Amino acid sequence: STDLLHPPQTIEPARPSRLALARAVARAWIDVGIWLPSVSESWLQMAAEGWIVLGYVGRFFGQNEAVHYVAEERRALCGAARAEALVPPNEEMRAWGGMLHAEQIWSEYRMRKAPWVLRMIEKQVLRSEHGERTFQRLMAQLLVFPPSPHAERVDSMEALIRRCKLWCGIELRHFAAMWITDACPCPTLAANFAYSKRRFIAELVVLKPPDGGSEAQLTAPLCVGW
Numbered sequence: 001s002t003d004l005l006h007p008p009q010t011i012e013p014a015r016p017s018r019l020a021l022a023r024a025v026a027r028a029w030i031d032v033g034i035w036l037p038s039v040s041e042s043w044l045q046m047a048a049e050g051w052i053v054l055g056y057v058g059r060f061f062g063q064n065e066a067v068h069y070v071a072e073e074r075r076a077l078c079g080a081a082r083a084e085a086l087v088p089p090n091e092e093m094r095a096w097g098g099m100l101h102a103e104q105i106w107s108e109y110r111m112r113k114a115p116w117v118l119r120m121i122e123k124q125v126l127r128s129e130h131g132e133r134t135f136q137r138l139m140a141q142l143l144v145f146p147p148s149p150h151a152e153r154v155d156s157m158e159a160l161i162r163r164c165k166l167w168c169g170i171e172l173r174h175f176a177a178m179w180i181t182d183a184c185p186c187p188t189l190a191a192n193f194a195y196s197k198r199r200f201i202a203e204l205v206v207l208k209p210p211d212g213g214s215e216a217q218l219t220a221p222l223c224v225g226w
Helices: 015-033 043-061 063-078 090-095 108-126 131-142 157-168 173-179
Strands: 190-196 201-207
Touching: 015 043, 043 063, 043 108, 043 131, 043 157, 063 108, 108 131, 108 157, 108 173, 131 157, 157 173
Parallel strands: none
Antiparallel strands: 190 201
16 A cells, blocks of 8 residues: 555645556556566556556546546557557567667557557457456456466466457457557547438448558457447
8 A cells, every 4th residue: 555655645636646656556566466478578567557557547536537548548649659569579679689678668659558458358358258257367367466476377468368268259369460469550430420311310430441551450340339
């Protein structure tokens, strides 16, 4: 608990300060709970960190603030000058002498993108039977407490893909190729309404990126909710 070091009344109540503190505490827990065989899988730590921070925002600032936080993260991610793969490709590694510093791996873009990828996986898992329980089990094997060297762990992209396939029948290999191992930018959707006076019907037309383009492809049906 953060109260061990600072009582609540001494913490700056401003939102950015509290978010920074929440992120720091989350990262400390994640460093202990997530054991990875390679630094190239660090996106799992970034994903868990962002997932925890979003939960903190919703819990302590309210759902409206959480929606605003997500919108700001989405805007920054889509407006980035260039896209990066969550798993650093060999070309990037060779360009820097065969390895990357932690600051290069934990880039701002990857730290924003990784939680989005985890949330997309969460949405797919939740649509399966017993989806909520399955996702909780998935997170329990990703973020293991208390830490144990013999625990079953989700410690890589391949382990995550296998668990999703085994537990809920979701095949994520094409998804992973688009969103994890490739540097495809986020897809751009074009939408507009068309109203027919004669039929008294309003239609929503949504255009997806063309297949084979540089943007990430949507691998699941597009659902529009109100």
